[in-house]
Amino acid sequence: MKLAALDLNLVVVLDALLAEQSVSRAAKRLHSTPPAVSRALGRLRACFGDPLLTRTRGGIARTSLGEPLAGEVRAGWRWCPRRYWASASPLARVFARCAGRRAA
Numbered sequence: 001m002k003l004a005a006l007d008l009n010l011v012v013v014l015d016a017l018l019a020e021q022s023v024s025r026a027a028k029r030l031h032s033t034p035p036a037v038s039r040a041l042g043r044l045r046a047c048f049g050d051p052l053l054t055r056t057r058g059g060i061a062r063t064s065l066g067e068p069l070a071g072e073v074r075a076g077w078r079w080c081p082r083r084y085w086a087s088a089s090p091l092a093r094v095f096a097r098c099a100g101r102r103a104a
Contacts, residue, residue, distance in 0.1 A: 006047045011073065013040040017052070018070035022059050 016026035017037065027037040045051055052066040062070060 006044075010040055010044055010047070011076075013037060014044055014052075014069070015073045017041060017044075018062060018066060018073060021053065021061065 013026065013030065016029045017023070020026040020029060023034050023037050023041065027034045030037065041053065048065060050065040051063050052069070053060040054063055
């Protein structure tokens, strides 16, 4: 896991992808394009060393790491005051805690 490469822009994309479970819907939610969201998903996969989302007949589904991350990302945004949004370190701790659960 390479959390040092994780920036807040990727966290915003991760939140949308895990909530929408669709690259197209996440792109629409973010006022972006599917190719841009897909590239961000590639960067997220490299950071976490996990696909996070996999293709299914009905679209995409969360992996065993993606499932608990969905709640953690949402909780992280609620916890993180606006003045800390310039630093990913509080959120990186949330992700590290979640990844620790996966390893257990």
